[in-house]
Amino acid sequence: MAILISFDIDGTMEIGDPPGPVTLKMVKAARAKGIITGSCSDRPMSAQRAIWEEYGIEYDFVCYKHLLSDLKNQFEVGEYFHVGDRDDLDRKYAIRAGFGFFWPAEAAENPLLL
Amino acid sequence: MATGYAPPSMYRSQEGMGIWEHRGKVAAVGVGHSPTERRWDERPETSVGAWSIMALRNAIADAGVSPDQVDGLVIVPATTTGAFWPKDKPLPQDVINSFVQTDDPLDGIAKLSVEWLLKNMPELTNINYSVYAPVCMSNALNVAAQAVGDGLAHTVLVLKAWHNLEGRYYQGGQNAQESIAGTSAMTSLWGAPACYGTALQFAEYCRKYGKDHDMMTPFIINSRRNGLMFPEGYWAQHRPEELTAEDYQLARWIAKPANLFDNDIPIMCAASYLFTTAERAKDMKQKPVYILNHADSDAVPRGLTPTLEEVEAECALTGRKIYEGAGITVDDLSFENMYDGFTQFHQFHIEGLGYRGIELGEALDFYQTDISIEGPNPVSPSGGNIGSGRSRFWMHTDSIQQLQGRAGGRQITGVNAEIGVSGGPMPLGGNYTVWSATPD
Numbered sequence: 118m119a120i121l122i123s124f125d126i127d128g129t130m131e132i133g134d135p136p137g138p139v140t141l142k143m144v145k146a147a148r149a150k151g152i153i154t155g156s157c158s159d160r161p162m163s164a165q166r167a168i169w170e171e172y173g174i175e176y177d178f179v180c181y182k183h184l185l186s187d188l189k190n191q192f193e194v195g196e197y198f199h200v201g202d203r204d205d206l207d208r209k210y211a212i213r214a215g216f217g218f219f220w221p222a223e224a225a226e227n228p229l230l231l
Numbered sequence: 232m233a234t235g236y237a238p239p240s241m242y243r244s245q246e247g248m249g250i251w252e253h254r255g256k257v258a259a260v261g262v263g264h265s266p267t268e269r270r271w272d273e274r275p276e277t278s279v280g281a282w283s284i285m286a287l288r289n290a291i292a293d294a295g296v297s298p299d300q301v302d303g304l305v306i307v308p309a310t311t312t313g314a315f316w317p318k319d320k321p322l323p324q325d326v327i328n329s330f331v332q333t334d335d336p337l338d339g340i341a342k343l344s345v346e347w348l349l350k351n352m353p354e355l356t357n358i359n360y361s362v363y364a365p366v367c368m369s370n371a372l373n374v375a376a377q378a379v380g381d382g383l384a385h386t387v388l389v390l391k392a393w394h395n396l397e398g399r400y401y402q403g404g405q406n407a408q409e410s411i412a413g414t415s416a417m418t419s420l421w422g423a424p425a426c427y428g429t430a431l432q433f434a435e436y437c438r439k440y441g442k443d444h445d446m447m448t449p450f451i452i453n454s455r456r457n458g459l460m461f462p463e464g465y466w467a468q469h470r471p472e473e474l475t476a477e478d479y480q481l482a483r484w485i486a487k488p489a490n491l492f493d494n495d496i497p498i499m500c501a502a503s504y505l506f507t508t509a510e511r512a513k514d515m516k517q518k519p520v521y522i523l524n525h526a527d528s529d530a531v532p533r534g535l536t537p538t539l540e541e542v543e544a545e546c547a548l549t550g551r552k553i554y555e556g557a558g559i560t561v562d563d564l565s566f567e568n569m570y571d572g573f574t575q576f577h578q579f580h581i582e583g584l585g586y587r588g589i590e591l592g593e594a595l596d597f598y599q600t601d602i603s604i605e606g607p608n609p610v611s612p613s614g615g616n617i618g619s620g621r622s623r624f625w626m627h628t629d630s631i632q633q634l635q636g637r638a639g640g641r642q643i644t645g646v647n648a649e650i651g652v653s654g655g656p657m658p659l660g661g662n663y664t665v666w667s668a669t670p671d
Binding site: 159161164167181184 | 269270397469470472473474475477478481482483491492
């Protein structure tokens with residue numbers, strides 16, 4: 118069953134400001150498992166695309182975190198997860214959209230990313 | 232030498248005061264900036280104190296004077312609007328010990344005093360006038376211009392600096408207390424985001440004039456574009472990201488109809504300008520930029536949040552004061568650099584000025600025309616806070632640089648840079664400066 122994981126950037130990924138524990142290597146590992154990946158951040162969507170392209174990592178989507186529910190309509194998969202560091206934004210919007218949610222440190226130890 | 236706040240008599244708050252008595256007799260010459268950062272990394276060399284010293288020294292060098300020629304200092308002691316040192320966090324003693332201290336251990340870390348600066352800038356040996364200005368560089372510029380004009384000092388450094396700490400903005404200070412004092416008990420009671428009042432005014436503006444939030448898009452794109460050509464700014468230095476219409480229009484609401492990109496990003500930075508008499512300026516390193524007037528808005532709203540009508544009336548009054556004291560008309564303005572952090576201040580300010588003939592309710596239509604630095608109607612060539620982060624001083628640096636012909640990639644080309652106006656922040660409660668390439 119296909120899986121989709123969306124990553125917040127700042128406070129979540131190693132390239133964020135502030136940096137978080139989720140590495141680009143972990144994203145690549147997830148993609149190697151066939152997981153659909155991309156970012157849902159407050160950063161401009163054009164900037165999110167530029168980040169993935171700068172680091173040479175393919176991505177399936179970029180969006181704003183408050184639009185997670187729209188993302189769900191775009192991809193029919195078995196499980197949806199969002200990784201983020203803010204309770205009042207990432208976790209709230211993930212729950213509202215029916216996504217599973219991981220804090221960055223939890224995600225960094227999850228077999229899906231290893 | 233005890234330093235106090237500038238007295239009300241230094242401000243030009245009333246209509247009908249006539250042409251400023253020092254029109255064209257005071258000039259800005261030097262500009263000095265520190266680098267920018269999103270947050271402090273808690274090293275001594277990147278503290279707000281260290282960066283203030285850097286900005287001051289850069290302004291001195293830029294003007295081509297020696298430190299002992301400086302005899303005045305005008306600074307804003309507050310260095311944040313929303314990042315306060317947590318009460319339970321240990322003081323950064325290694326940073327404190329890296330500087331000559333005052334009685335306040337957070338001096339130079341989360342605030343600034345003249346005493347701290349003078350203790351740590353021994354080269355400033357001839358300061359005999361110093362004064363504090365509240366809140367913003369805009370205010371400090373008014374005070375410095377008046378001080379030089381009145382002969383209180385002849386060569387004045389003006390300084391505004393900002394710190395930002397780890398963690399979230401606006402979550403500390405009084406917002407973290409069990410109780411809240413003064414009128415904030417009413418205005419902040421429900422924890423509304425800082426932009427909500429402006430958003431309310433903008434919502435009413437859109438309803439009244441039949442406009443919508445998406446019409447702000449060209450202003451946002453233009454501001455970020457200009458900011459990315461501001462090498463001193465945050466976005467140019469750290470995240471050179473343009474904004475697209477999609478980026479802006481889909482962003483989440485902070486206080487509808489103000490979204491994430493209608494708000495400015497808090498950063499660390501410092502800037503200083505060197506003001507002097509027009510006579511002394513002639514012998515300095517950079518082309519003088521003459522001050523034709525300064526104006527102050529000290530209006531008090533009737534309620535907790537100013538109404539649209541109050542905002543429009545006050546901005547119109549401010550515009551009249553600006554022109555009256557400068558002895559100019561709106562047709563003399565080459566450009567405007569009015570405040571933008573929140574973006575939805577800007578249309579109020581430029582409608583108050585009647586910039587390029589626009590009237591109430593027309594600014595957003597004006598944004599749909601060519602407002603670029605290459606066109607005949609440049610809007611916010613600095614890019615403002617939206618283009619370079621929360622400093623409330625990019626508009627002043629840009630105005631000076633435009634008139635000196637050293638704004639680099641931001642130099643306006645669709646019109647000759649001869650007279651500009653900058654200032655803010657609030658429509659009710661702001662300070663404005665009229666700058667000119669010539670003294671008359």
